[in-house]
Each structure stands twice: as structure tokens, then as C-alpha cells.
Amino acid sequence: MKKVLIANRGEIAIRVMKTARKMGIKTVAIYSEADRNAPHVRFADEAIYIGEAPSNKSYLLGEKIIEEAKKLYVDGIHPGYGFLSENAHFAELCEKNGIIFIGPKSKSIKIMGDKLAAKDAVKHYNIPMVPGVDRAVTNPKEAADIAREIGFPILIKASAGGGGKGMRIVEQEKDVEEQMARAISEATSAFGNGSVFVEKYITSPRHIEIQVLADNYGNTIHLFERECSIQRRHQKVVEEAPSSILDSELRKKMGDAAIKVAKSCDYIGAGTVEFLVDKNLNFYFLEMNTRLQVEHPVTELISGIDLVEQQIKIARGEVISFKQEDLKIKGHALELRVYAEDPTNNFLPSVGNLNIYKIPTGKGIRVDNGFEEGMDIPIYYDPMLSKLITYGKTREEAIQLMIEAIDNYKIEGVKTTLPFGKFVCKHEAFRSGNFDTHFVKNYYTPEKLQAGLDEEAKIAALVALKIYFEDQKIVRVPLIN
Ligand code: MV4
Numbered sequence: 001m002k003k004v005l006i007a008n009r010g011e012i013a014i015r016v017m018k019t020a021r022k023m024g025i026k027t028v029a030i031y032s033e034a035d036r037n038a039p040h041v042r043f044a045d046e047a048i049y050i051g052e053a054p055s056n057k058s059y060l061l062g063e064k065i066i067e068e069a070k071k072l073y074v075d076g077i078h079p080g081y082g083f084l085s086e087n088a089h090f091a092e093l094c095e096k097n098g099i100i101f102i103g104p105k106s107k108s109i110k111i112m113g114d115k116l117a118a119k120d121a122v123k124h125y126n127i128p129m130v131p132g133v134d135r136a137v138t139n140p141k142e143a144a145d146i147a148r149e150i151g152f153p154i155l156i157k158a159s160a161g162g163g164g165k166g167m168r169i170v171e172q173e174k175d176v177e178e179q180m181a182r183a184i185s186e187a188t189s190a191f192g193n194g195s196v197f198v199e200k201y202i203t204s205p206r207h208i209e210i211q212v213l214a215d216n217y218g219n220t221i222h223l224f225e226r227e228c229s230i231q232r233r234h235q236k237v238v239e240e241a242p243s244s245i246l247d248s249e250l251r252k253k254m255g256d257a258a259i260k261v262a263k264s265c266d267y268i269g270a271g272t273v274e275f276l277v278d279k280n281l282n283f284y285f286l287e288m289n290t291r292l293q294v295e296h297p298v299t300e301l302i303s304g305i306d307l308v309e310q311q312i313k314i315a316r317g318e319v320i321s322f323k324q325e326d327l328k329i330k331g332h333a334l335e336l337r338v339y340a341e342d343p344t345n346n347f348l349p350s351v352g353n354l355n356i357y358k359i360p361t362g363k364g365i366r367v368d369n370g371f372e373e374g375m376d377i378p379i380y381y382d383p384m385l386s387k388l389i390t391y392g393k394t395r396e397e398a399i400q401l402m403i404e405a406i407d408n409y410k411i412e413g414v415k416t417t418l419p420f421g422k423f424v425c426k427h428e429a430f431r432s433g434n435f436d437t438h439f440v441k442n443y444y445t446p447e448k449l450q451a452g453l454d455e456e457a458k459i460a461a462l463v464a465l466k467i468y469f470e471d472q473k474i475v476r477v478p479l480i481n
Contacts, residue, residue: 001025001075001100001316006044007065008080010370011386012294013040016078019308028074030065032058034378039370046072053380059083062090066097076100076315078308082382085291086113102315104290108265112288116159116197118265122285125260130276130284132199138184140177143198147176150200156180158187159195162287164234166190169201202284204436205276207231208243209289210258211299213310214267215320222255223303224329226272226295230424232347232440237417238424239295239335241302244395244433245277254283261288270296270311294337294387297368301333301391332395334402336424340383342415343423344446344453350415351377354385360408364391364401377414385416395433399425423449 004020005028006013017027017040029044034053041047048068051058062084069077077094079085079102088109094101103109111117119134131150136159137143147154147170156179158166166187168179180196188194206229214220227243228236246254258273265288272293274286296307305327314320341347357373369386377383388409390401406422427443429435 001312003028003072003074004076004078004102004312005030005048005065005069005072005074006040006078006080007059007084008078008082009035009038009040009059009381010384011368012080012292012370014043014370015368016080016308017043019306020078020312022306023309023312025312028069028072030059030068032380034380038375039372048072053378055083055380062087062093066093066099069099070097074099076102076312078102078311079291081291081294086289088113100315102269102311104267104269104271108267108271109290111265112290113162114159115157115161115287116195118287119197121264122261125264127257127260127264127285128283130199130202130286133197135197136195137180137198138194138196140180143180144173144176146198147173150198153201153203155199155201156183156196157199158183158191158193159197160187160191160193166196202276202278204438205229205278206243206245206435207274207437208246208254208277208283209272209274209293210254211296211307212258212262212267212271212273213307213314213320214262214269214271215314216268216317217319219320220259220262220267221320221322221324221327222258223299223305223307223327224251225254226293226298228295229435229437230430230439231437232444236295237337237440238421238430239298240395240398241298241333242329245281250281250283257283257285261285269314270307294384295335297366297387297389298333298335301366301389302329302331303327304330331391331393332398333389333391334398334425336388336402336406336421337417338385338388338409338421339417340377340385340414341417343417343420344415344450346446347417349379349383351379351383353377353413354411355413356410357385357413358410359386360388360405362405362408364398365389365405366391385411388421399431419449419453420444423452426452 003026006016020027027044029041029047030050031041032053084090088106091101091106111121153171156168168183170176170179183196184194208225210225211223225243227240230238261273272289275283277283340350342350354375359367366389367386371385390398392398403425406418424430
């Protein structure tokens with residue numbers, strides 16, 4: 001593989017290019033009208049203009065991207081995350097055009113993209129599943145019967161859904177009919193597929209996912225877990241590895257289950273198997289993400305494995321060069337997603353110009369960044385500016401590094417989720433490890449964040465005052481005795 005096209009933008013495009021370059025592979029960027037001067041375009045060896053700013057006129061135009069790739073004799077396409085990364089048709093189209101899709105086969109994408117097909121694929125592998133049904137339910141009476149059997153609350157899920165879209169919690173029998181109808185109509189309009197199923201609702205779970213790697217020769221391994229419970233409306237905010245609730249025994253059980261999930265769909269490449277873990281540490285398979293995930297860096301830091309390098313090696317037909325037994329967790333990593341969103345105003349996108357944008361550096365700090373000072377933040381795409389990743393010997397060290405690194409960002413022009421990240425890192429529930437997927441809903445209010453910001457402003461003002469007086473050599477009258 002001599003030349004790879006990265007069908008993406010922002011931090012992930014740059015992240016993938018860095019590894020390709022390290023491996024001696026040439027890189028090709030694609031860009032939309034809004035990204036003519038974007039960092040990922042300048043970072044690449046070559047760049048191709050695809051189309052207008054909206055994604056459906058540029059980054060989602062699979063056929064156009066392949067057509068341009070062929071003109072430049074590209075050998076492989078890395079899709080990053082989002083956009084075309086879980087588009088089975090695109091993966092197939094690449095192969096049909098003699099270009100390697102750096103990802104799984106389209107068959108695996110198809111199976112795991114459909115939650116019922118996924119349940120069907122894993123059913124002979126003895127994977128723990130949430131109590132419920134593994135077939136589409138259309139009749140509310142049938143749903144009520146199932147609910148009575150498994151017990152309320154239940155969760156109605158869209159088969160074509162995922163990432164929290166098209167889900168309905170139902171607490172009582174009298175609400176089943178109405179919520180069913182809503183779930184079906186939501187799923188029909190959102191996915192063009194009204195198929196729904198019913199599960200027992202796990203009320204306060206942790207969201208833990210396992211990173212897997214599989215080559216073309218039947219070798220499938222896992223690279224431990226990521227704890228992703230700190231999320232807001234299905235948008236992850238802080239991720240970490242390892243999870244403080246897993247011991248080596250549970251880690252092995254979940255790792256083995258994840259490997260079996262990957263095998264059930266003949267998975268090849270890097271993938272992630274999502275689980276819910278309940279209060280009693282029972283775990284249940286939820287879904288599999290057939291792409292490189294946003295939060296992959298925390299796994300890279302604790303395992304010492306470059307996941308993009310592994311993706312490329314596997315795609316060009318190499319055998320995974322290490323065994324499960326060779327892998328060991330070393331240290332602790334945290335990731336904060338830095339979004340241009342206002343945490344004091346319902347996380348509203350805060351678009352504008354990055355008048356000042358300075359990112360922290362130092363030992364134990366990694367920033368995967370897609371922006372630079374002076375840039376306007378395009379309104380067309382996800383407003384994530386960068387990912388702040390910290391790595392320490394212990395969890396406490398990684399948290400402390402995170403707090404300091406947050407303070408060392410200098411951003412003016414837009415509001416960001418940095419103060420929110422600090423709120424999480426300073427919260428007792430997070431520090432003690434005693435939290436679940438409801439952390440944000442349970443503990444966060446804009447007022448608490450504002451109080452923290454006001455306190456910091458006050459301290460900053462007092463420090464400034466102190467420096468001022470010292471400079472002036474003015475003898476102060478004590479303010480308080
Ligand atoms: C669940 C659940 C509780 N019980 N399934 C959310 C996203 C999608 N991957 C599945 N999700 C959930 N499925 C049962 N049977 C709770 C969630 C869920 C969740 C899962 C992971 C991370 C955050 C979440 C937030 C709300 C709900």
C-alpha cells in the first residue's frame with residue numbers, strides 16, 4: 001500500500017495521516033468548499049476537492065470520492081469515523097473498484113448495523129444478552145405480553161437504530177401501546193425501517209466497550225476496555241481506560257465475549273463491542289461499532305499499540321504480530337472531547353472564529369487536534385475542536401494532568417466544553433469511580449459550572465491585585481484583620 005486516501009476531515013483525518021506517514025505511505029486528503037484551507041488539507045501530500053460544504057455534497061459522496069481516488073492511483077481508503085465509515089455499500093464499492101477499504105468487510109458492517117441481525121449472528125456464541133426478544137415486534141399486545149414476562153421497565157429499541165436513536169422507556173403496561181406506536185413511527189421516519197424489539201431496561205448501567213482487532217487468518221484479540229459512562233444525550237464527553245469497576249477476571253470474561261462477537265460476523269480490522277454493566281457487575285452485549293472510534297487514543301496509551309497502524313497492516317494482509325498474552329495494561333488514560341459548545345447554555349453549538357487557540361503540551365499530554373488559531377468553525381460539521389488525552393501511572397495522576405491541561409488551553413472567540421471537563425474531573429462521584437450513565441443528568445447544572453468559573457475568576461482577580469500591589473510596592477492596609 002503506497003498511497004492512502006482519508007475520506008474524512010478534522011482531527012481524525014490528521015490522526016490517520018500521521019500514522020500513514022510514519023509507515024512510509026503517501027496521504028491524500030479530500031475537502032469540501034468549507035475546508036479549502038483546513039489543517040487536514042495542508043497536512044496531506046495531495047488533496048482533492050470533492051464538493052460543496054454540506055456533507056451530503058462532499059464527504060458523503062462515496063462514488064465521487066472513489067472516482068477521484070482512482071485518478072490519483074490510491075491503493076486504500078481510510079474512512080475515519082462518521083461519514084462513510086459504517087456504510088456497507090461504500091466498503092463494497094471500494095473493493096469493486098480495486099481499492100482496499102481500511103475497515104471490515106461490508107457483510108460485517110451490514111450485520112452489526114442492524115441490531116436484530118446482530119442478535120441473530122451472536123445467538124449461538126453464548127454471549128450474555130439483556131433479557132428480551134430477538135425478533136421484530138409489531139403488535140402492542142405482543143409487546144405487553146413480553147413486558148409482563150420480563151418485567152417493567154422495558155426499553156423499546158429500533159433495529160436500525162444505535163447510539164440511542166429511536167429508543168423508548170416504558171414503565172407501565174398502560175403505556176406500552178402508545179410508546180410502541182411512537183417508536184415504530186420514529187424508526188420509520190429516521191431509518192426507513194420501522195422494525196422494533198423489546199428488552200428489559202437496565203436502569204443505571206455503566207457503558208463499557210472492548211476494543212478488538214482481527215486479521216484475515218482467524219486471529220482475533222482484544223485490547224481491553226474503555227469506560228464511556230460519562231455521556232450527555234448519547235454524546236460521550238469523558239472516556240477512560242481502564243475502567244475502575246473491572247478486575248482481571250471480569251476483564252477476561254468481557255474480552256472473550258467481545259472476541260466471540262467479532263467472530264460471529266467474521267470481523268476483520270479494528271472494532272468495538274459495547275456492553276452494559278449493571279450494579280451487580282452482570283454484563284450484556286449491546287452492539288458492535290464497525291469503525292475506529294473517537295475515543296481510541298485511551299486504548300493506544302494503555303496498550304502501547306497504534307490502532308491505525310494495525311488497521312493498515314491488517315488491510316494489507318499482514319498477520320497480527322502479537323498474541324493476547326503479550327498485551328498488558330500499563331498506566332491510565334483519560335480523554336475529554338473539547339467541543340465548541342456552551343456548557344452554561346444547554347451545550348448550544350458556539351460557532352465563530354477561534355481568535356485565540358493554544359493547546360497544552362507536555363509529558364503525559366496528547367492532543368488530537370483539527371483546528372488552528374484564526375479559523376472559523378464551520379457550521380456544517382460536528383463542532384469537536386480537539387480531544388485532550390492525558391496519561392499517567394495512576395487514575396489520580398491522569399485526572400490531575402487533565403485538570404492542569406484544561407487550564408493550559410487558551411481559547412478565545414468561542415465557548416467550549418473545557419470547563420465542563422473540569423467539573424467532571426473535580427466531582428466526587430467521578431473521582432471515587434462511583435458513577436453510571438446518568439452522571440451528567442444526576443449531578444450537572446449550569447449553575448454549578450458557573451459557580452466554579454466565578455470562583456476561578458475571583459482567584460484570578462485576587463492574584464492580579466496581589467501582583468499589582470507588589471509591583472507598585474504599595475503598603476497595603478489589610479482588607480480583613
Ligand atoms: C440500553 C439501556 C438500558 N437497557 N438497553 C444507548 C445507546 C445504545 N447503544 C443502547 N443504549 C442503551 N441501551 C437496555 N436494555 C441503556 C442505554 C443507554 C446508554 C447506553 C450506553 C451509554 C449511554 C446510555 C445512555 C442512555 C441509555
